[in-house]
Amino acid sequence: MIKMADISKSFSGNKVLKNVHFTLEKGEIHALMGENGAGKSTLMKVMSGIYTRDSGTIEVKGKKVNFTSPKQAEKAGIAVIHQELNILPHLSISDNLFLGREETFGRTGILKNKQMEKKTRQILLDLGLDINPTDPASSLSVGKQQIVEIAKALSVDAEVIIMDEPTAALTDREIDNLFKTIRALQKRGVSFIYISHRMEEIFSLCDRITILRDGEFVGERKISETSFDEVVQMMVGRELGERYPERNSTIGDIKLAVKDLNRTGCFEGVSFELRKGEVLSIAGLMGAGRTEVAQSLFGYKKLDSGTIEFDGKKVNIDTPKKAKEMGIGYVTEDRKSEGLVVDFSVEENVSMTNYAAISKNGLISKDKERKLYDTMVQRLGIRTSGPDQAAKSLSGGNQQKVVIAKWLGIEPKLLILDEPTRGVDVGAKKEIYSIINELAERGVAILMISSELPEVLGMADRVLVMHEGKITADIPKHEMTQERIMHFATGGGKLAVEDQ
Amino acid sequence: MQLKTSNQSVLQKIAPFIGLFLIMSIITILNPDFISVSNLMNVLRQVSINALIAFGMTFVILTGGIDLSVGSTLALTGAVTAGLMASGVDPIFAMLLGLLLGAVLGAINGIIIAKGKVAPFIATLATMTIYRGLTLVYTDGRPISGLGDSLTFQMLGKGYFLGIPIPVVTMIISFAILYFILKKTTFGRRVYAVGGNEEASILSGINADRIKIYVYSLLGLLAAVASLILTSRLNSAQPTAGEMFELDAIAAVVLGGTSLTGGRGWIVGTLIGALIIGVLNNGLNLIGVTSFFQQVVKGAVILLAVLLDRKKTT
Ligand SMILES: Nc1ncnc2c1ncn2[C@@H]1O[C@H](COP(=O)(O)OP(=O)(O)OP(=O)(O)O)[C@@H](O)[C@H]1O
Ligand SMILES: [Mg+2]
Numbered sequence: 001m002i003k004m005a006d007i008s009k010s011f012s013g014n015k016v017l018k019n020v021h022f023t024l025e026k027g028e029i030h031a032l033m034g035e036n037g038a039g040k041s042t043l044m045k046v047m048s049g050i051y052t053r054d055s056g057t058i059e060v061k062g063k064k065v066n067f068t069s070p071k072q073a074e075k076a077g078i079a080v081i082h083q084e085l086n087i088l089p090h091l092s093i094s095d096n097l098f099l100g101r102e103e104t105f106g107r108t109g110i111l112k113n114k115q116m117e118k119k120t121r122q123i124l125l126d127l128g129l130d131i132n133p134t135d136p137a138s139s140l141s142v143g144k145q146q147i148v149e150i151a152k153a154l155s156v157d158a159e160v161i162i163m164d165e166p167t168a169a170l171t172d173r174e175i176d177n178l179f180k181t182i183r184a185l186q187k188r189g190v191s192f193i194y195i196s197h198r199m200e201e202i203f204s205l206c207d208r209i210t211i212l213r214d215g216e217f218v219g220e221r222k223i224s225e226t227s228f229d230e231v232v233q234m235m236v237g238r239e240l241g242e243r244y245p246e247r248n249s250t251i252g253d254i255k256l257a258v259k260d261l262n263r264t265g266c267f268e269g270v271s272f273e274l275r276k277g278e279v280l281s282i283a284g285l286m287g288a289g290r291t292e293v294a295q296s297l298f299g300y301k302k303l304d305s306g307t308i309e310f311d312g313k314k315v316n317i318d319t320p321k322k323a324k325e326m327g328i329g330y331v332t333e334d335r336k337s338e339g340l341v342v343d344f345s346v347e348e349n350v351s352m353t354n355y356a357a358i359s360k361n362g363l364i365s366k367d368k369e370r371k372l373y374d375t376m377v378q379r380l381g382i383r384t385s386g387p388d389q390a391a392k393s394l395s396g397g398n399q400q401k402v403v404i405a406k407w408l409g410i411e412p413k414l415l416i417l418d419e420p421t422r423g424v425d426v427g428a429k430k431e432i433y434s435i436i437n438e439l440a441e442r443g444v445a446i447l448m449i450s451s452e453l454p455e456v457l458g459m460a461d462r463v464l465v466m467h468e469g470k471i472t473a474d475i476p477k478h479e480m481t482q483e484r485i486m487h488f489a490t491g492g493g494k495l496a497v498e499d500q
Numbered sequence: 501m502q503l504k505t506s507n508q509s510v511l512q513k514i515a516p517f518i519g520l521f522l523i524m525s526i527i528t529i530l531n532p533d534f535i536s537v538s539n540l541m542n543v544l545r546q547v548s549i550n551a552l553i554a555f556g557m558t559f560v561i562l563t564g565g566i567d568l569s570v571g572s573t574l575a576l577t578g579a580v581t582a583g584l585m586a587s588g589v590d591p592i593f594a595m596l597l598g599l600l601l602g603a604v605l606g607a608i609n610g611i612i613i614a615k616g617k618v619a620p621f622i623a624t625l626a627t628m629t630i631y632r633g634l635t636l637v638y639t640d641g642r643p644i645s646g647l648g649d650s651l652t653f654q655m656l657g658k659g660y661f662l663g664i665p666i667p668v669v670t671m672i673i674s675f676a677i678l679y680f681i682l683k684k685t686t687f688g689r690r691v692y693a694v695g696g697n698e699e700a701s702i703l704s705g706i707n708a709d710r711i712k713i714y715v716y717s718l719l720g721l722l723a724a725v726a727s728l729i730l731t732s733r734l735n736s737a738q739p740t741a742g743e744m745f746e747l748d749a750i751a752a753v754v755l756g757g758t759s760l761t762g763g764r765g766w767i768v769g770t771l772i773g774a775l776i777i778g779v780l781n782n783g784l785n786l787i788g789v790t791s792f793f794q795q796v797v798k799g800a801v802i803l804l805a806v807l808l809d810r811k812k813t814t
Contacts, residue, residue, distance in 0.1 A: 320702055320703055325705070332703055338703050339700055340697065341700055341701070343764055344693070348689070348693075351689070352693055352700075352701070352704040353704045353705055355686040362685045363684055363685055364685060
């Protein structure tokens with residue numbers, strides 16, 4: 001179907017792809033894996049004409065091609081779902097879906113709105129999303145926006161669909177629906193290139209896998225003939241060991257106690273305690289109100305009622321600034337819109353939360369700033385070409401590490417992490433877990449929101465499960481199972497999701 | 501260094517310099533008188549008022565805002581200062597009050613924008629009218645003169661320091677201070693951060709509202725400085741002073757390569773942008789272009805600069 005050979009690409013002298021090979025057969029689901037910054041997204045952007053390659057050849061159905069724009073690739077039957085969302089927030093959901101290929105009455109330019117809305121509704125229902133197509137896209141959560149993106153690619157009748165980490169923001173049930181749709185399309189002969197850092201997904205969905213490391217082709221395997229360990233080994237070039245590192249923390253006094261927190265339309269009656277050295281996870285489906293609780297604790301969203309006690313003292317946290325000064329850090333869910341100033345360099349992003357530490361009388365000390373950057377890059381293993389690299393040109397996983405780095409600098413006493421390993425590779429995930437453990441061992445209280453159940457099971461001392469704005473369960477480590485969490489996450493009724 | 505903060509290519513950074521150089525070369529070829537020291541001093545003095553306002557406008561635009569009310573702010577502060585001086589208030593004290601008023605008028609803009617969540621364009625469009633109206637009310641529509649002969653006041657617009665006009669000295673000192681603030685202070689960095697991504701800034705514990713109020717206030721203060729220079733030069737305050745000044749200031753910022761969407765740009769570019777506008781004004785006169793046609797040329801140059809800028813970024 002597609003054959004890429006000897007592809008090379010560099011950005012301002014920095015070689016990102018080195019003689020990479022990639023072949024896609026008709027009707028297969030082909031996984032593309034590699035660490036953050038390995039060049040996966042870049043390879044796909046070269047294929048779809050967003051970047052021009054420095055050398056190499058691309059053949060589609062036996063014909064050499066030279067796409068110079070994504071539009072051309074789309075005409076040749078290649079649709080791409082990019083890692084970063086491309087939703088226009090003020091347009092309606094249906095407008096977004098049909099953007100650039102609107103259906104009109106003949107050539108009049110008059111839109112067949114009703115028809116497009118009907119189609120939108122159907123496509124999204126197939127993906128398990130029941131929403132009003134005329135609502136603005138901004139009313140959707142990140143996860144749901146991602147589904148709209150997927151729907152967009154599915155609806156162009158493409159022969160090849162490239163998905164760059166489509167499930168990073170989805171919940172298990174949404175992922176199930178997506179996989180069903182993918183398999184149905186596969187039966188019709190559609191081929192997929194599937195990029196993900198989630199091993200379980202790759203092994204349950206894909207037929208073949210290509211692995212990149214540092215911009216180089218490492219190998220290609222049939223999924224049926226390989227194993228987790230071999231893939232990880234190929235990706236990182238060494239044994240990785242346990243996915244969830246050991247933690248030896250002693251759980252201490254109560255750090256945070258919240259009682260009866262309410263915010264109309266988001267959550268109600270939220271009460272819990274979090275102790276020093278404890279890792280408390282909040283699980284639940286997308287839209288259950290987890291992020292809103294975190295934002296309220298951090299002073300970003302207002303509470304309607306409820307009390308917060310910090311170190312046994314009643315506090316009123318009404319701005320993020322105040323939260324920060326109290327020693328609360330918040331690693332946000334959406335790194336592009338909430339976590340980073342993408343035009344800033346990596347160093348400047350890391351500094352953003354730490355002006356007090358790197359300045360004196362309002363003057364920034366270049367030395368201190370650089371030292372902070374060096375420490376963080378080393379501590380988190382961030383891959384950059386230097387402190388001056390713009391955050392927007394980092395790979396997705398490394399961007400995530402920068403957001404975490406911002407908050408490690410303030411030496412937080414309570415760290416809220418909202419989907420901390422979204423889009424992060426296995427090796428880096430482990431590094432992030434180690435950092436969480438290290439913080440917990442030092443007595444930092446950790447509140448970790450996660451939609452990845454294996455992560456919750458592997459990391460949390462205790463898990464709160466939320467459903468439609470209410471806490472439906474508080475489960476200690478020894479009683480945690482994936483089924484139990486899902487049971488309460490879906491409202492405590494029937495066990496809604498089958499075992500993996 | 502600055503190159504990084506603004507995240508522009510080197511080419512983008514030097515483009516305004518090249519533009520200025522080209523324009524100066526062409527004018528010199530057409531009329532060699534242009535390049536004489538005395539004429540260049542003249543250009544600098546003419547530039548200084550617009551440059552001061554444009555420096556402040558750079559801060560505002562870097563946060564993603566805009567201020568249309570600067571011309572009116574200039575008129576109102578000038579009128580009030582002149583009014584106080586004419587009524588016998590100590591000139592130094594009157595001037596300090598004028599500066600304070602400028603900062604307050606700016607802060608009002610900032611508060612409406614930050615706390616009232618009004619779009620900067622709309623908010624300052626409204627205050628532009630209000631401040632102008634207040635000026636007309638205060639002056640009764642007539643110029644205020646008879647400002648006394650305070651040496652400090654007279655020097656401000658007409659004096660020289662080591663052979664350099666005081667307005668030019670004021671511009672250079674302001675530039676140096678503001679350049680330093682943008683580049684070396686946490687305040688400067690926060691200005692870029694708020695313009696680059698307001699949400700991420702707030703979530704990093706930055707008080708974005710306060711930054712906005714400060715930048716508008718700073719611009720108001722600089723407009724007041726410009727108004728003192730202008731009032732001193734004319735020896736009177738005109739109720740219609742400063743009309744369209746906001747456009748020249750915005751043009752200087754844009755010519756200098758600062759992005760109107762905020763977060764990207766630098767103040768050195770603004771200085772060059774102001775110089776380009778000043779050189780055009782002066783040079784077109786020298787080579788005999790009629791004042792009507794000058795406007796066409798000025799507009800075309802701005803358009804050309806922005807078009808070239810877009811070419812490079814995409
Ligand atoms: N526009 C760009 N300018 C400069 N460098 C870039 C640009 N785009 C990507 N890079 C660099 O190329 C490398 C590969 O990036 P790429 O986004 O392809 O990684 P990836 O494999 O998709 O990683 P992830 O799993 O984190 O998404 C990274 O080191 C990145 O910093
Ligand atoms: Mg990627």
